[in-house]
Amino acid sequence: MSTSRTKIKKIYPGDVAFRIFNTLFLTIFVIITLYPILNTLAISFNDGTDALRGGIHIVPRVFTTKNYQTVLQRQALKTGAFITVSRTVLGTVFALFANAVLAFIVSRKEFVFRKQLTVFWIITMYVNGGLIPTFLLYRKLNLTGTFWVYVIPGLVGAFNMLVIRTYMNGIPDSLEESAMLDGAGYTRIFWTIISPLCKPVYATVALFVAVYQWNSWFDAMLYNRLRPEYTTLQYELMKLLSSVMNQNTNVESLKNVQDTVTPTSVRAAATIITILPIVCLYPFLQRYFVTGLTLGSVKA
Amino acid sequence: MKRKLTVMALVFAMLLAPVLSACNNGGGGKESGSKSNSAGKDGKQEITEFTAFLAVPGSEVNDDNEVKQIIAEKTGYKIKETWLTGQTETEAIGTMIAGDEYPDIIDGGVATKNLYEAGALVPLDDYIEKYPNIKNFLNEEQWDSLRQDDGKIYWIQQFGNIKGEDKTTTQTMGAFWIQARVLEWADYPEIVTLDQYFQLLEDYNKANPTMEDGTKNIPYTILCEGTKFFCLTGAPLELAGYPNEGSVYVDEETLKAVDYNTTDMTKRYYKKLNDGYKSGLVDPESFTQTYDEYIAKLSSGRVLGMHDQGWNFSNSVNAALTQAGLDKQGCDYIPIGLVFDEDIHNRWFTRQYTINTASGIGITKDCKDPDGVMKFMNDLLDQEIHDLRFWGVKGVDYDVNEKGEYFRTKEQRFESTNTSYRATHLCPYSWMPQYEGTSDDGINANKPSDQPGEFYDGLNDDIKRAFDAYGAKTYIDLLGVNEPAGPWYPLWTYSNAITTSTPGGIAFTKMDEVFHEYMPKVCIADDFEAMWDEFLKTYEECNPQDFLDEIQAILDKRIEDHKQYEN
Amino acid sequence: MAIAKAEKPLPKKKKITAKTLKSQRALLIAAAIFVIYGIVFYYVPLVGWLMAFQDYSPRLGFLGSEFIGIDKFKFLFSDKTFLRVIRNTLAMGVLNLVTSTFMAILFAILLNEVRNTRAKKVVQTVSYLPHFLSWIIVTGILHDVLASGGIVNELLLKFGWVDKPVNFFAKPEWFWGLVAFSNVWKETGWNAIIYLAAITSIDPSLYEAAAIDGAGRWQRIKNVTLPGIRPTIMILLLLSIGNVLNAGFEVQYLLGNGLVQSVSQTIDIYVLRWGISQNDYSLGTAAGLFKSFVSIVLIVIVNQLARHYGEERLY
Secondary structure (H helix, E strand, O other), X not given: OHHHHOOOOOOOHHHHHHHXXXXXXXXXXXXXXXXXXXXXXXXXXEOHHHHOOOOOOOOOOOEOOHHHHHHHOOOOHHHHHHHXXXXXXXXXXHHHHHHHHHHHHHOOOOOOOHHHHHHHHHHHHHOOOOHHHHHHHHHHOOOOOOHHHHOOOOOOOHHHHHHHHHHHXXXXXXXXXXXXXXXXXXXXXXXXXXXXXXXXXXXXXXXXXXXXXXXXXXXXXXXXXXXXXXXXXXXHHHHHHHHHHHHHOOHHHOOOOOOOOOHHHHHHHHHHHHHHHHHHHHHHHHHHHHOOOOOHHHHO | OHHHHHHHXXXXXXXXXXXXXXXXXXXXXXXXXXXXXXXXXXOOOOOEEEEEEEOOOOOOOOOOOHHHHHHHHHHOEEEEEEEOOOOOHHHHHHHHHHHOOOOOEEEOHHHHHHHHHOOOEOOOHHHHHHOHHHHOOOOHHHHHHOEOOOOOEOEEOOOOEEEOOOOOOOOOOEEEEEEHHHHHHOOOOOOOEHHHHHHHHHHHHHHOOEOOOOXXXXXXXXXXXXXXXXXXXXXXXXXXXXXXXXXXXXXOOOOEEEEHHHOHHHHHHHHHHHHHHHHOOEOOOOOOOOHHHHHHHHHOOOEEEEEEEHHHHHHHHHHHHHHOOHHHHOOOEEEEOOEOOOOOOOOOOEOOOOOOOOOOEEEEOOOOOHHHHHHHHHHHOOHHHHHHHHOOOEOOOEEEOOOOOEEOOHHHHHHOOOHHHHHHOOOOOOOOOOEEEEOOOOOOEOOHHHOHHHHHHOOOHHHHHHHHHHOOOOHHHHHOOEOOOOOOXXXXXXXXXXXXXXXXXXXXXXXXXHHHHHHHHHHHOOOHHHHHXXXXXXXXXXXXXXXXXXXXHHHHHHHHHHHOOOO | OOOOOOOOOOOOOOOOOHHXXXXXXXXXXXXXXXXXXXXXXHHHHHHHHHHHHEEOOOOOHHHHOEEOOOHHHHHHHHOHHHHHHHHHHHHXXXXXXXXXXXXXXXXXXXXXXXXXXHHHHHHHHHHHHHHHOOHHHHHHHHHHHHOOOOHHHHHHHHOOOOOOOOOHHHOHHHHHHHHHHHHHHHHHHHHHHHHHHHHHOOOHHHHHHHHHOOOOHHHHHHHHHHHHHHHHHHHHHHHHHOOOOOOOOHHXXXXXXXXXXXXXXXXXXXXXXXXXXXXXXXXXXXXHHHHHHHHHHHHHHHHHHHHHOOOOOOO
């Protein structure tokens, strides 16, 4: 868009008002969304017992790194981090591929079962057999107690698929038609024509899947409860939190003793540790949906 | 584009690298661990590890935990414990039953009986006879109370068992609490009734409306968030002089279960709160505050008094008050055994082992070596191992003086509550059978928190002054020790495990909803009488009689069952 | 200037012939794989719906448990509380849907208008971060801010708009608004990502054309950006309408209390209380079945409406 900016010379009176309004709106928005993060950060670096008294905003009152130590010292955290990174990478790659292919199929206007296939998948969004039948199914499929229980069941998600499909629908048909005339098959159209244009939506869906994978812990608890080698980062953090929480109400230690970490302070540290890698990787995806692509080639 | 990809690959590699190398290290650590195992193995048997799932939230210990390792070398066994996270116990146990796959050892919490009904547990009778420590852990009547329909025992209730002399020092259960500074200001008066208590709070607050730094005092606050609702509704039962049975009291002459929620006594309690709310004595945020806000208020030292159970607040609040130096202002909390009228005898604390038959530790059918598990549990009750579990390693976690008394230095006491230290060093097997009371040596308490010297040393000065004024050595002395309740006690073991599969259970669940909505409304109502009547009307619609009938049947059965053990 | 997304000619009524099947062989094979996958992972577990008509016990399983017909549904629909929680769930679902969709679109569009790339990136990064905070943290902060000594009450008192602190959490009439606000606060930046991606697909030359035609900022938003992301808006709206009964339970549980109980309880909270925590799987399944039914009916209706008005639709 920046290329076209030079051509827009005329300034309209409404534009100034717009700019003021926009700056104001976004500034307020940034402040109210930044506050909870800064608050969490402050609490994560504050002595837990001291934080109990409340009143911490964006600066720690009694600085400590004890909360982080408590989290990072957890033994199984390394295994959990390894599994989480693995499932995030593998899960995202596979799920993105599967969703893209399915979206490609249902966006083919000539496909005979297009509508039926779409409806088949939309229904999956709103029906749910429940915990126990799902658990039994995964057991029958020998997925429980394995790493693949994190990847295979979540391969296709109707929501992500439909997001990609909608984007694909917006791509002019003329491109594919000319390719078809050149004798290109579906595989080639998918890889060389459609996919390069879908980068922004692929990036979006990849982000959604990756974040889902990164944050998951319930499946680790449910399907790999007794398999510590497949624990995930978030599950370990959940267990740590409940350990600290339990300890604080433990009848045995009802004395005036000073453990300086509390559930709140540990939760804050765990949250920051969770967010950090995402924040680091995000800029690489962000370029696809903030700066925008020049779809000039589309018209060619 | 290519450069971007390279950068991304690098970032990934950087993220993965420590993880991968950490794993290698971990592997290396494991190897050396097993080496030390085999070294210890030379003269002994190999170490067997059992898996356990305990359907309660708990503190996990590391696999290479030091005390765990010591116990393993002494006994040949260890247990890998997994605790409940993010699910209800019935849900977790339900999934396990559906999947028909279990760890070796299990405590299903309120869902323990479901495990038995699903055929997941093995009978323990033969093993109990075989191992003396376990056999002696409970008496004949208690063992019998654990028998299921087929006459066999499937789980062992692990808590509360007092060995020898009871040494409890701290009120972990309910009480009305008051700050030491209030008592000191009034020159440590004798406070017996609810009216006196509120009068004192009011007088103090009138004379001292703020703390030293000018923060306004909050005379009385109430926590009523979700599951902590007992802080509001639990009080009238004990104010009326009955032990805490949960949802009813038992008339000891007619042996009838009586619903206490609608009695005139209870109404008096809510009237008191309503008056307090109107006069500003009761914190206006009482009915909307979260647990965190409540703890923050108590920790700031502003709150003069409240009704709560000790375990629900003391640990974190005491630590925060001490750390902020608020004990110097006398902000520590002291329990008082209040009643409605002076002629009522309080029942806030009793020395009584009450066995909760609804849950306990069991062995599943998937366990390959049930005998080994029972042997290990037998060893865990051995005094030497018991001391390792709850006191730690001698010379490291505690020391012994010339009189043979165990004691801990300030540092040792501090370490014992340090989260990381507990995970790497201490291993109480906190959900396995255990004793309260006194050690076999007749000197020491089975648990450090009950050790008299240990206890008094750790107290802040404001509490010591109050103790001296009232001639008390422990919190329990302040409340007084009272006669145990009847053999049916406590009825909450039944009502806590009740489900909606019976009319009584449905009534109970509905009643609970009504309490959550109406008790706060009653407290803040402009027209107390009208709101109270509305509460009664709505309450009646839940058919509380269904629930009372069921609990009466349980009461009758417990009394009947007990008869054969008399004399 | 050509409009890139010209109306496409509607595909002719498809006729399934051997020839078309043959030419679409690759699509058919791939589709078949996806159908098998979908059946296994999404449709087979629906056996669990049997539980709604049973007195299910994990021990006896789906085959062994006793069938009790529609007793569980009778129980639900004869309970005044259940009818009330349906109302609450619907109200919060609709309010959340409207506010969060509106805010996400507004935010995406306004952000897109920022010319400074660096500022744009920073704002966007900050805005999605609250998505990663758990509800317990977000509601904790909300409690802080709205407490009697919190900043909001302080300001209200300072300006003399109230004479004593307002207890926001004690007022049933405020509750749905609080939930909607929390949702917007936590999820706007995150929800906007999808719209930002959609905006990138708009041909920049359209903006140039509009500018040359003399369109100001507002005009360009109205005539280029909004039509450009319209299909995405429609699809997401249609999908979320099917989800209005999934208003959740966590935020309501964390913000609620006894005084607002009559407006705060959702279907999920009800199921947790009467089903799951009581070991009654059948009741939870019955409620889930009801929700699925409502969702699918809603989807069919709104999809028909979309078809009628010529909007982008789901199928």
